[in-house]
Amino acid sequence: MKTSTEILLVDDNPADLDLTTEMLSRGEFSGRVRTVNDGAEAIAFLHGQGKYAGAQVPDLIVLDLNLPKKDGRAVLADVKNDPALRKTPVVIFSTSQAARDILGSYELGANSYVSKPGDLQQFALAVKSIQDFWFCCARLPKEEKQL
Amino acid sequence: MSAAATVAHDHDIRPPAGHGKLRVLLVEDNPADIELVSRELRRGGFDLTMDVVETEEEFTARVRSNSYQVVLADYNLPQWRGLEALNVLRNEKLDIPLILVSGALGDVSAVECIKQGAMDYVLKDRLARLPVAVLSALQEKRLRDERQRAIDDLAKKVEELARSNRELEQFAYVASHDLQEPLRMVAAYTQLLAERYQGKLDEQADKYIHYAVDGAKRMQTLVQDLLAFSRAGRQQGEVKETDCNVMVELAIANLQVAIRESGAQITYDHLPVVLANSSQIPQVFQNLIGNAIKFRGPKTPQIQITAERQENEWVFSVADNGIGIAPEYCQDIFVIFKRLHTRTEYPGNGIGLAICRKIIEQNGGRIWVTSQEGGGSTFKFTLPAAPGFRQG
Amino acid sequence: MQSSEVDILLVEDSQDDMDLALHALRRENLANNIFVVRDGEQALDFLFCREAFAKRSLDHPPKLVLLDLKLPKVDGIEVLRQIKSDPRTKTIPVVIMTSSKEERDLVNGYSLGANSYIQKPVDFDQFRNTVKQVGLYWLVTNQAPVINGVVLQTTR
Numbered sequence: 279m280k281t282s283t284e285i286l287l288v289d290d291n292p293a294d295l296d297l298t299t300e301m302l303s304r305g306e307f308s309g310r311v312r313t314v315n316d317g318a319e320a321i322a323f324l325h326g327q328g329k330y331a332g333a334q335v336p337d338l339i340v341l342d343l344n345l346p347k348k349d350g351r352a353v354l355a356d357v358k359n360d361p362a363l364r365k366t367p368v369v370i371f372s373t374s375q376a377a378r379d380i381l382g383s384y385e386l387g388a389n390s391y392v393s394k395p396g397d398l399q400q401f402a403l404a405v406k407s408i409q410d411f412w413f414c415c416a417r418l419p420k421e422e423k424q425l
Numbered sequence: 426m427s428a429a430a431t432v433a434h435d436h437d438i439r440p441p442a443g444h445g446k447l448r449v450l451l452v453e454d455n456p457a458d459i460e461l462v463s464r465e466l467r468r469g470g471f472d473l474t475m476d477v478v479e480t481e482e483e484f485t486a487r488v489r490s491n492s493y494q495v496v497l498a499d500y501n502l503p504q505w506r507g508l509e510a511l512n513v514l515r516n517e518k519l520d521i522p523l524i525l526v527s528g529a530l531g532d533v534s535a536v537e538c539i540k541q542g543a544m545d546y547v548l549k550d551r552l553a554r555l556p557v558a559v560l561s562a563l564q565e566k567r568l569r570d571e572r573q574r575a576i577d578d579l580a581k582k583v584e585e586l587a588r589s590n591r592e593l594e595q596f597a598y599v600a601s602h603d604l605q606e607p608l609r610m611v612a613a614y615t616q617l618l619a620e621r622y623q624g625k626l627d628e629q630a631d632k633y634i635h636y637a638v639d640g641a642k643r644m645q646t647l648v649q650d651l652l653a654f655s656r657a658g659r660q661q662g663e664v665k666e667t668d669c670n671v672m673v674e675l676a677i678a679n680l681q682v683a684i685r686e687s688g689a690q691i692t693y694d695h696l697p698v699v700l701a702n703s704s705q706i707p708q709v710f711q712n713l714i715g716n717a718i719k720f721r722g723p724k725t726p727q728i729q730i731t732a733e734r735q736e737n738e739w740v741f742s743v744a745d746n747g748i749g750i751a752p753e754y755c756q757d758i759f760v761i762f763k764r765l766h767t768r769t770e771y772p773g774n775g776i777g778l779a780i781c782r783k784i785i786e787q788n789g790g791r792i793w794v795t796s797q798e799g800g801g802s803t804f805k806f807t808l809p810a811a812p813g814f815r816q817g
Numbered sequence: 818m819q820s821s822e823v824d825i826l827l828v829e830d831s832q833d834d835m836d837l838a839l840h841a842l843r844r845e846n847l848a849n850n851i852f853v854v855r856d857g858e859q860a861l862d863f864l865f866c867r868e869a870f871a872k873r874s875l876d877h878p879p880k881l882v883l884l885d886l887k888l889p890k891v892d893g894i895e896v897l898r899q900i901k902s903d904p905r906t907k908t909i910p911v912v913i914m915t916s917s918k919e920e921r922d923l924v925n926g927y928s929l930g931a932n933s934y935i936q937k938p939v940d941f942d943q944f945r946n947t948v949k950q951v952g953l954y955w956l957v958t959n960q961a962p963v964i965n966g967v968v969l970q971t972t973r
Contacts, residue, residue, distance in 0.1 A: 293610050300617070365927035373606065381962040384908035389932045391960045396609045396645050398616040404958065411954040415947060417934050419927040 283309030283413065286336035288320045288353060289371075290345045294394070298340070298371075301405035307413070312336065317348025321356050324363055335366060337418045340408065342394075343372040343379060351386060358387030365419040369408055444560065447471040450487055452498035452507045453526070454479045461552055462497060462526060469556020480504050485513050493521055494566075495559055500527035500538075511542045520569075522562035526555065594655060601652040608648055612641035647762075650776040654761060657780040662704035664788070666811045669696035669710075669741070672703070673730060676711035680718070689718045693730035697739050698814040701788045706808075709784050710743070712777035713804050717745035719771060722799070738790070739810055744803040750796040759792065781806070824850040824956060826879040828860040828896070829914075830888050834937065834944075838883070838914075841948035847956055852879070857891025860884070861899055864906050878909045880961040883951070884931075886915040886922055894925060901930035908962045910955055914948075 285302070289295050295313045302311060312333075314320045320341070323330045339357065343350035350370065357363045367389040372379065373396075380391050392408060395401045412418065447466065453459050459477055466473050476491065478484045479502060487493075496514070498507030511523055522544040535546045544562045547555050615638045623631055673693050677684065684691070691714060699706075710730070717728045727746050732739045750758060750765070757763050761779035785792045785806045796802035825842070829835045835853060842848035854860050859869075864882070866873040882900070886893035893913065900906045910932045915922065918936070926934045935951055938944045955961075 291610075293614065297613060297617075361928075365924060367927065367933065373609070375960070377963050380960050381908060381964065384910075384962045385904075387930060390910070391962075392958055393960055394609075396605065396612065396649070397642075398613045401613065407954055407958040411933075411950060411958070415935065415950045415954070417923055417936050419924050419934070 283418075284334060284336040284338075285309060285311055286320070286323065286339045287311060287313045288315075288317070288339065288345065288350070289313070289342040290315050291342075294342070297401060298405055301402045302409060304402070305406045305409045307409055309337070309413070315345075317345040317350065317353045319347075320345075320353045321348060324353075324357060324366075325360075335363065335420065337366075337420050338412050339366060339368045340371045341368055341388075343370060343374055343383070351382065354383065354386045354388055367412065367416075367418065369412070371404075371408070444470045444556075445472060447473050447495070447559070448491070448493045449473065449475040450484070450491075450493040450496045450521075451475055451477045452479070452484060452496065452502065452505075452510055453477060454499070454502055458499070458526075458549065461549070462555065465552045465555045466559065469559070471556065471559070481509065481513060484510055485517070488513065488517055488519055488521070495562055496521050496523040497526045497555075498523060500525055500534075508538055508541060508543065515542075520566070522566050524555075524558055524562055526552075594659070597651065597655040598659075601648050601655060604648045605645075605652070608641065608645050612638070612645050615641050647774055650762075650774045654776050654780055654783070657705070657708065657783050662702045664700055664702050666698050666814065667701045667703040667706055668698050669706070669732065669739075672696075672706045673710050673714075675707040676714055679707075679711055680715055683715060683718045687718050687721060687726050689721075689726040689728060691728045691730070696730065696741075697732050697734070698811045699739055699808040700811045701808050705784045705788065709781045709806070712781050713743045716777055717743065717747055717802075719773070720745075720747045720802075722746070722748045734810065735807075737810055738807045740805055740807050742803050742805050744801065746801045749798045749800045749802055750794065751798045752796070755794050755796060758794070822850050822877060823852045823879045824881065825852070825952070826860065826863060826882045827851060827853045828855075828857070828882065828884045828888065828893070829853065830855050830885065834885070837941070837944055838948045841945040842952050844945075845949050845952055847952040855889075857888040857893065857896045859890075860888070860896050861891060864900055864909065865903075875905050876964050878906065878964065880910065881952075881955045882909055882911040883914050884911055886913060886917050886926075894922070894929065897926065897929050897931055908964070910959065910961060912951060912955060914951070 285307070287295055287298055289298070292315070295315075299311050299313070312323070314323055320339075322328050323333055324335065324339075326333050341350050341353060345353070348356075350372070354368055354370070357366060357368060364387070368387070369390045369392055370383045370388045371392050371394055373394045374380075375393055383391050390408075392404055395404055449466065451459060451462060453462070463473065463475055466475075476487055476493075478487055481504075484505075488496075496510055498510050500507050507525065507527070514521055514523065523542070525538050525543050525546045526549060527546070528549050538546055544565070545558045547558050615634065619634045619638050623634065670693065673691075673696060677691060683689070714728055714730075718726050724746050729744045730741065731744075732741045734740075754765055758765065758775075759778045759782045760775075762775045763779075764773070764775040781804075782792050785808070789809050790807040792804070792806035794802055794804045825847070827835065827838060829838065839848055839851065839853070842851060852863070854863055860882075862868040863870045863873065864878065866875050884893050884896060888896070893915065897911060897913070900909060900911060907930065911930075912933045912935060913922075913926045913931045914935045914937055916937045916939075923934055933955075935947060938947055
C-alpha cells in the first residue's frame with residue numbers, strides 16, 4: 279500500500295519553486311509537493327527536526343546547488359552519508375552546466391543531474407521528463423514501506 | 426688626499442665648441458699626468474670638474490658619494506690596477522663609461538681592456554684624442570639610456586594594456602554570467618503571463634505581452650552568446666600538437682542534427698597536425714561548418730576542408746557552395762554581433778565568426794574570407810605547424 | 818576510425834531481453850554506441866579497463882550502465898558494489914534493470930548507490946517502452962559526468 283507520493287523541492291528562488299510546481303501540476307502530478315528555501319531547512323526537514331518533526335521522508339528530492347545557509351552540495355552530502363536517507367533519489371536541478379559542478383555532484387552521490395533550461399518550454403520539458411521517469415518508469419525505494 | 430684639481434685658465438686656448446659641464450673621476454697618481462689630462466679636456470671644450478683618486482678605497486668612496494659622467498683610469502698604479510675600477514663600478518651598479526688613459530701597452534692588452542668593459546683606450550702620448558674619446562663615450566651612454574627608457578616605457582604600457590584587457594574580459598564574463606539568472610526569470614514569467622492571459626485581456630495587452638516576451642528571449646540569447654564569446658579562448662589547456670582531423674570530427678559530432686537535416690556533405694582529408702590549444706580548435710571548425718550549413722542556398726551544402734603548408738604555418742580552407750558574401754562585407758562579418766541578414770531570414774546573433782577570430786588569433790594565426798554573393802565562400806585561417814610533423 | 822566512445826554498457830545475460838532492449842534503443846537512435854556484455858565479470862573488466870578491455874580508458878566511461886541483477890560469474894549487486902565503491906568508477910550512472918521483485922534488491926540497490934532501479938515489465942510492448950524511456954531520460958535529459966573532458970556546447 280503506497281503512502282502518498284511526495285516530492286521535496288529545494289530552491290532559494292521562489293520563482294523557480296513556483297515554476298516547477300506549476301509544471302508538475304500541468305503534468306498531472308498526483309502527489310504532494312513540499313518546498314524549502316535553503317539548505318538548513320532542507321536538512322531539518324529530512325531529519326524531521328524542529329518544526330518538521332514527524333515529516334515523512336520524500337520519495338524524491340529535487341535539489342538546486344546554490345543555496346544560502348547550507349548549499350546543495352552540503353545537503354547532498356548529508357543525505358548520501360546518512361544510512362537512513364541515502365537510498366532516497368536526489369536529482370540535482372541547477373542552472374550550472376559547469377563540468378566541475380556536474381562531476382562533483384555525482385561524486386557526492388547524486389542520482390541524476392538535470393540542467394535548468396533558460397527557455398520556458400525547455401524548462402517545462404525538463405520537469406516533465408523528471409516527473410515521468412521517476413514516478414512512472416522507475417521504482418522508488420520508499421514505496422512498499424508501511425506506516 | 427684628493428681635491429678637485431683646478432687649473433688656471435689658459436687664455437690662449439679657446440675651447441673649439443662648448444661641450445658643457447663634465448664631471449670626471451680620474452684614477453692617477455702622477456701629478457704631471459693629472460695636469461695633462463685636465464688641460465687636454467679643457468682644451469677640448471669641457472667645463473671640467475675633476476676628482477682624483479689613487480686607491481680602490483678612495484675610488485669606491487668617491488663613486489658612492491658623488492656622481493660622475495666618466496671615469497679615466499691609468500692602467501698601472503702602485504697600489505692598484507686601474508682596470509679594476511670596472512669591478513667596483515659593477516658592484517656599485519653604476520653604469521659610468523670608463524676610459525683607460527695609459528702608457529704604451531701591447532695591442533693584446535688594449536683589446537683585453539675593451540673586452541673587460543673599458544669603453545676606450547687613450548695613450549698618454551696621444552692625449553689629444555682624449556676629448557673625442559670622452560665625447561664618444563658620453564654619446565654612447567646617452568643612447569644606451571634612451572633605449573633602455575624606451576624599453577621600460579613599452580614594457581609598462583604592455584603590462585597596463587594586458588591588465589586592462591584582463592579586467593575587461595573578467596567584467597564581460599561576470600556581467601553576462603550574472604545577467605542570465607534575472608533574464609531567465611523575466612523570460613519565463615512573461616511567457617507564463619502570455620499563456621495565462623493571451624486573448625483574455627484586450628488586443629493592446631496581447632501586443633505588449635508579445636513584445637515583452639520577444640525582447641526577453643532575445644536578451645537571453647544575446648547574453649548567452651556574449652558569455653560564449655567571453656569564454657572562447659579562456660578554456661584550460663596548453664598549446665600542444667593537435668591533430669586537425671580529430672578536431673573536425675569533434676565539430677561534426679556536435680552538428681549531427683544540422684548535417685542530417687540539410688543533407689550536408691563534408692569532406693576533409695589528411696589534415697595536418699598543428700601547434701595549438703586543442704580544447705579551442707574544435708569550436709572554430711564547428712562554427713565555420715555550422716555557418717556553411719546555415720547559410721546555404723537552394724543547393725545541398727557541400728563543404729571541403731583542406732590545408733596547405735606555407736613555411737611555418739598551415740593555411741586551412743573551409744569552402745562551401747552557399748549564398749556567399751559581398752566583398753565589401755568580408756571584413757565586417759568577423760566583428761562581434763555583426764549580421765548581414767535579418768533574424769527572420771537567418772537565425773543567430775552574429776557571434777560565431779567573432780569567436781573564430783578570437784580563438785585563431787590567440788593561437789597565433791589569422792583568419793579571412795574570400796567570397797562573392799551567390800558564389801559560395803572560402804574561409805581561410807592559419808595555425809602554426811607542429812615541428813617534426815608532415816602532412817598526416 | 819573507431820572511436821572509443823561507448824554511450825551505453827548493457828549488462829544482460831538473457832538473449833531475449835538483450836535483443837528487445839537493443840531494438841528499443843535503436844528505434845530511438847540511442848543505440849549508436851552501445852556495448853553488450855553477458856556476465857558480471859566482463860562488466861567489471863570493461864568498466865575497470867582491464868583484461869580483454871585493457872585498451873579502454875578510465876577517462877572515457879560510458880554515459881550509462883544498464884545492469885541486470887541475475888548474472889553469471891559475478892552477480893549484479895556485487896558488480897554495483899564494486900563500481901560504486903571505487904572513486905574511478907563511482908560517478909558512472911548505473912541503472913538496475915531487473916525482473917526481480919525482491920524488496921531487498923530494490924532497497925539494497927539504491928543504498929549501494931544505484932542511480933535508479935527499473936523493474937522489467939513482463940509485457941513485450943511495455944518492456945520496449947520502458948527501455949525507450951530509460952534511454953531518453955539518461956542520455957538526453959540527464960547530464961552525465963565528464964571526466965577530464967572537453968564539454969563542447971552543441972550548436973543550437
